[in-house]
Amino acid sequence: MELSPFEADNSVSCRLASQVPDVCRTEDCCLGVDEAGRGPVLGPMVYGICFCPVSKKEELKDLKVADSKTLTEAERENLFQKLDEAKSFVGWALNILSPNVISTSMLQRTKYNLNALSHDTAIGLIQFALDSGVQLKEVYVDTVGPAEKYEEKLSHLFPGIEVTVRPKADSLFPVVSAASICAKVARDRVVENWKFTEDLGEVDTDYGSGYPNDPKTKAWLLKYLDPVFGYPQFVRFSWSTAQTLMDSKAVAVCWDDDEEDGERAAKRQNNRSMLSFFSAPAGGDKSHQTHHFFTERRLRSLNSL
Amino acid sequence: MSCNTSVTHLDVSSRGRVEQAPVHLMPCEIEYSGAAQVSQYFTATTKDRKQEKTVSFRGRGLKGQEISCPQGYTGLVLKEVNKPGSDQEDRTVRISSMFNKLTYWNLETPPTSDDTVVMAMDWPEVAEAIHGPIED
Numbered sequence: 412m413e414l415s416p417f418e419a420d421n422s423v424s425c426r427l428a429s430q431v432p433d434v435c436r437t438e439d440c441c442l443g444v445d446e447a448g449r450g451p452v453l454g455p456m457v458y459g460i461c462f463c464p465v466s467k468k469e470e471l472k473d474l475k476v477a478d479s480k481t482l483t484e485a486e487r488e489n490l491f492q493k494l495d496e497a498k499s500f501v502g503w504a505l506n507i508l509s510p511n512v513i514s515t516s517m518l519q520r521t522k523y524n525l526n527a528l529s530h531d532t533a534i535g536l537i538q539f540a541l542d543s544g545v546q547l548k549e550v551y552v553d554t555v556g557p558a559e560k561y562e563e564k565l566s567h568l569f570p571g572i573e574v575t576v577r578p579k580a581d582s583l584f585p586v587v588s589a590a591s592i593c594a595k596v597a598r599d600r601v602v603e604n605w606k607f608t609e610d611l612g613e614v615d616t617d618y619g620s621g622y623p624n625d626p627k628t629k630a631w632l633l634k635y636l637d638p639v640f641g642y643p644q645f646v647r648f649s650w651s652t653a654q655t656l657m658d659s660k661a662v663a664v665c666w667d668d669d670e671e672d673g674e675r676a677a678k679r680q681n682n683r684s685m686l687s688f689f690s691a692p693a694g695g696d697k698s699h700q701t702h703h704f705f706t707e708r709r710l711r712s713l714n715s716l
Numbered sequence: 717m718s719c720n721t722s723v724t725h726l727d728v729s730s731r732g733r734v735e736q737a738p739v740h741l742m743p744c745e746i747e748y749s750g751a752a753q754v755s756q757y758f759t760a761t762t763k764d765r766k767q768e769k770t771v772s773f774r775g776r777g778l779k780g781q782e783i784s785c786p787q788g789y790t791g792l793v794l795k796e797v798n799k800p801g802s803d804q805e806d807r808t809v810r811i812s813s814m815f816n817k818l819t820y821w822n823l824e825t826p827p828t829s830d831d832t833v834v835m836a837m838d839w840p841e842v843a844e845a846i847h848g849p850i851e852d
Contacts, residue, residue: 422763511772514772514775514776515776515777518776519776519777519824520823520824609757609760610757610760611756637753637757638748638752639746639753639757640752640753640758640773640774641774641775643757644761644772647775648774648776649775662746662748663747665744666745668823704842707832708835708836708838708839709832709836710839715724716807
């Protein structure tokens with residue numbers, strides 16, 4: 412698995428893929444979709460697909476791929492090795508969603524939530540397999556959100572393909588387990604070798620699992636909090652863990668599309684104090700209106716600092 | 717707003733000594749005034765493409781571009797020497813750095829010539845046309 416295309420610019424997402432086995436272009440194939448790193452506040456989320464001819468399902472099962480979460484890192488690496496050795500009939504592809512993309516998508520003006528991002532990424536990978544000539548007949552997906560609705564959406568998008576969406580699909584279908592192993596191996600390697608674009612010198616890489624409840628992750632988030640910038644791009648700013656820490660330990664930053672609570676909004680909208688209605692009007696001549704030439708350029712004449 | 721009779725003095729004596737500083741106009745209000753690790757966090761992650769620069773700040777995507785100060789103008793970053801105790805006292809500010817260009821950032825939208833700060837730079841030319849001496 413060559414991760415250098417992602418590592419060359421880890422602020423954007425990246426697709427990586429194995430060679431498509433010839434047999435997958437001629438025989439009916441099944442394909443599994445799964446993801447790794449959905450929950451962590453650190454690092455990318457990786458989407459993976461794995462595919463093989465329907466006739467080779469048993470051979471895939473014999474590789475003893477299992478749900479990646481029940482395996483140790485070493486076991487996963489070992490299984491990925493086996494998948495790689497089976498490249499005459501097994502292919503895979505990954506989409507590494509950069510934490511910077513996750514942050515900026517989820518915090519976009521028009522919010523792009525994680526479920527929508529996940530669905531679109533999975534759809535993109537299935538389409539990629541089709542575009543690469545894989546003869547897809549069956550697709551198995553670990554669900555994100557309600558399984559039935561997701562299954563309906565995918566069936567509609569990919570007519571002629573039998574789509575099965577299930578919770579815990581990674582423990583039910585070997586081809587989904589295989590996808591989950593590919594995704595998890597990539598996620599682990601990326602997190603372990605994260606190259607900080609920020610100029611932070613030697614960064615302590617003891618960040619634990621990246622899950623918000625991991626004490627090591629928490630300690631790391633406290634240590635690497637910058638009062639102005641918050642965090643390096645390795646951190647998902649859209650996670651409440653990161654937001655909460657910034658709210659309490661970093662300086663406040665206000666955006667024009669912030670949903671503000673009452674008190675703060677009132678203050679920022681310059682609500683006038685009751686007393687101001689009883690004093691002489693400030694600024695003298697009220698009939699003087701600034702021309703829109705100046706207001707649309709936000710130009711004001713300045714008479715004090 | 718009280719009737720303010722105090723005068724603000726601009727001490728320009730340091731102008732030959734101060735450095736040109738990179739200036740960023742941000743599309744948000746940062747409730748802080750002071751030193752920040754701009755080059756480590758911001759400049760290091762800024763990407764310079766043909767049409768625009770991109771970066772993210774606090775997890776939000778920014779797009780921006782560099783603009784120059786209008787011809788004949790210089791940007792000054794001012795610092796107050798001593799904060800006065802009352803608004804009746806005169807104030808003195810000095811130049812802490814100077815700039816001839818700045819980078820402004822929009823939240824998510826690509827920079828265009830309709831952006832407020834780009835249009836604001838029209839003013840010196842308009843002002844000259846309105847208030848300048850009339851030549852025959």
